[in-house]
Amino acid sequence: MSDDQMHGGPAPAHVAIIMDGNGRWAESRGLPRLAGHRRGADRVHEIVESCPDLGITHLTLFAFSTENWKRPASEVQGLMRLFRRYIKKEGARLVAEGARVRFIGGRDPLDADLRALMAGLEARTVENDRLHLTVAINYGGRDEILRATRRVAEAVRDGRLRPEDVTQDTIAEHLDTAGLPDPDLILRTSGELRVSGFLPWQAAYSEFSFVETRWPDFTAEMFATQVRGFGRRERRYGAIAG
Ligand code: IPE
Ligand code: IPE
Ligand code: MG
Numbered sequence: 420m421s422d423d424q425m426h427g428g429p430a431p432a433h434v435a436i437i438m439d440g441n442g443r444w445a446e447s448r449g450l451p452r453l454a455g456h457r458r459g460a461d462r463v464h465e466i467v468e469s470c471p472d473l474g475i476t477h478l479t480l481f482a483f484s485t486e487n488w489k490r491p492a493s494e495v496q497g498l499m500r501l502f503r504r505y506i507k508k509e510g511a512r513l514v515a516e517g518a519r520v521r522f523i524g525g526r527d528p529l530d531a532d533l534r535a536l537m538a539g540l541e542a543r544t545v546e547n548d549r550l551h552l553t554v555a556i557n558y559g560g561r562d563e564i565l566r567a568t569r570r571v572a573e574a575v576r577d578g579r580l581r582p583e584d585v586t587q588d589t590i591a592e593h594l595d596t597a598g599l600p601d602p603d604l605i606l607r608t609s610g611e612l613r614v615s616g617f618l619p620w621q622a623a624y625s626e627f628s629f630v631e632t633r634w635p636d637f638t639a640e641m642f643a644t645q646v647r648g649f650g651r652r653e654r655r656y657g658a659i660a661g
Pocket of ligand 2: 437438482484487613
């Protein structure tokens, strides 16, 4: 047996998580939905911390979708408060732990003070590379592809790019995730079997894991189990098993 087989195969370098189920976690306990979001935000630290030991170099977290604005204003505002709190509370620790933090998603609709906190944390961690932590706020895959397409179209209009020179790499380089590897494993909590707009371009050959556990109950141990499960899969990329 090879070393990889004994240990269950290679770890996924890049794991992306759809952190779902906060609202149901709270409602099932008779609590307001925001209590679930608070508990969910508190779970993030443990999962982030566990990545280096699991061999994960890139972690991407879906925190707020372009569709989540449809929720009641009080819930949206509460989530935005939690994002501010997370950056203020965890920022120094992320810097110290060598995490490189990036945010993906359209920034224009976010409040100026939150945008400043996000840009500040990105700037403070730009030299780090122990863990690449990417947080998706106001992210939608169609919105991302639309914004990328506009920028490519502008480059063509301005004569910086010829249509025949547009390649898959051109598109990838204009997405919010430019420079990041594609996710190896995409994990969704809370039992929903859909992607809700998460990383449609990047997920072309990702493996998927759907777990029943709601995000506020999802532990580092459960995460490790999913990561080990990934190691037993065979990825073929359209070729023949070998
Ligand atoms: C995920 O939990 C967090 C966000 C979408 C912001 P939900 O709030 O979607 O929780 P459920 O799906 O309603 O339980
Ligand atoms: C996806 O979850 C977005 C995040 C986890 C941030 P949703 O709860 O918004 O997705 P749907 O509405 O169930 O598809
Ligand atoms: Mg949900």
